[in-house]
């Protein structure tokens with residue numbers, strides 16, 4: 492008993508049979524786990540590095556102990572250790588220790604030093620994604636893999652994703668970190684295909700230690716890129732490489748997106764960013780001013796936080812405009828000058844809600860669900876049309892003064908009872924599916940942010 496690796500191998504195979512680990516994981520473990528000693532019911536398993544020791548301890552210790560104890564009929568404790576021969580290569584960094592011949596990488600293309608955890612101001616709206624991002628950065632490929640960060644525009648998805656990349660790079664510059672927008676990946680694939688080198692495309696992405704992919708909703712309808720991403724995903728996930736995606740909506744609401752991909756995304760952690768509260772907006776403005784070495788009177792900061800209801804990008808635009816105007820004209824920054832600047836910069840998004848028309852709502856919802864406004868108005872009753880139609884009616888009821896009769900007329904002359912039924916249906920769905928609430932919030936925000944279509 493416990494004279495070689497037999498029991499370890501059998502236990503790993505057992506975990507595969509029980510669907511606790513994948514075949515790829517088993518192969519990796521088998522290669523790296525070796526019997527070191529067995530004394531007083533304590534099985535010491537050596538691993539090549541501190542990184543693997545910690546990872547295995549977290550992922551497999553409990554399951555392996557349970558199986559071995561059952562096999563042996565006595566409680567077996569596992570202790571993972573680092574093989575003495577590899578002690579010198581121990582690396583306290585969170586990512587796998589670099590191989591000696593692996594070159595130090597340049598800071599990955601696209602990663603901005605402005606987007607770090609230090610420059611991100613967490614608030615009630617973002618604490619969960621912020622903490623998740625830190626946990627991922629400290630332990631890539633750990634418990635939160637893959638991770639999807641979703642939310643409306645300008646709320647900090649890219650910032651958090653880049654902060655993960657910057658942190659990993661700063662702690663392990665040998666890690667191969669790829670940060671790419673989905674759109675860029677689409678073009679990258681197209682150029683590799685044109686150049687007859689699809690293999691080079693795969694090779695490039697499958698060698699990543701960390702893949703950070705921004706705006707995956709832009710891959711809707713892009714079947715070829717989705718297929719390639721599926722391949723890359725499996726490769727990276729199988730080798731416990733960290734994958735992070737951002738998206739403008741919950742994954743279940745992606746249209747024309749391969750279900751084998753969405754089901755894989757859903758395996759991991761999903762976190763959403765909401766618009767900041769008044770207090771968080773104040774903290775963000777102060778932070779931005781501090782970073783840029785600017786000063787605004789406190790009442791001006793409050794006015795900006797009160798006025799900008801949309802997103803953080805607009806807060807930044809407000810700061811830039813107010814400061815630039817004062818700088819270029821020599822005028823003091825006062826409440827009056829700030830009101831004038833805000834009106835000039837955000838004429839559209841500060842408009843009163845009364846200007847929201849049903850055609851604007853219909854256009855935004857049709858675009859979001861990748862259907863046409865005519866579909867919304869039509870008699871078609873397929874699921875992919877009925878749900879957006881009900882949602883559009885519900886949102887119109889929420890944010891306009893239109894009566895149910897008037898709303899019905901906007902949807903191909905439907906009766907007011909149909910509109911009432913639609914609103915009730917959405918209320919019911921909100922109870923079952925918590926994602927719907929945030930979708931509604933995001934759509935309402937889009938309606939308010941966008942001018943007349």
Ligand SMILES: Nc1ncnc2c1ncn2[C@@H]1O[C@H](COP(=O)(O)OP(=O)(O)OP(=O)(O)O)[C@@H](O)[C@H]1O
Pocket residue numbers: 606610611612613614617642643644645646647648649650651739775803804807
């Ligand atoms: N909590 C925050 N603290 C500091 N800055 C923030 C915060 N949230 C967002 N920002 C800033 O707001 C701007 C927009 O953020 P970001 O680009 O990450 O948004 P996004 O959600 O990716 O938007 P989009 O969907 O349009 O790509 C960035 O300059 C970012 O630094």
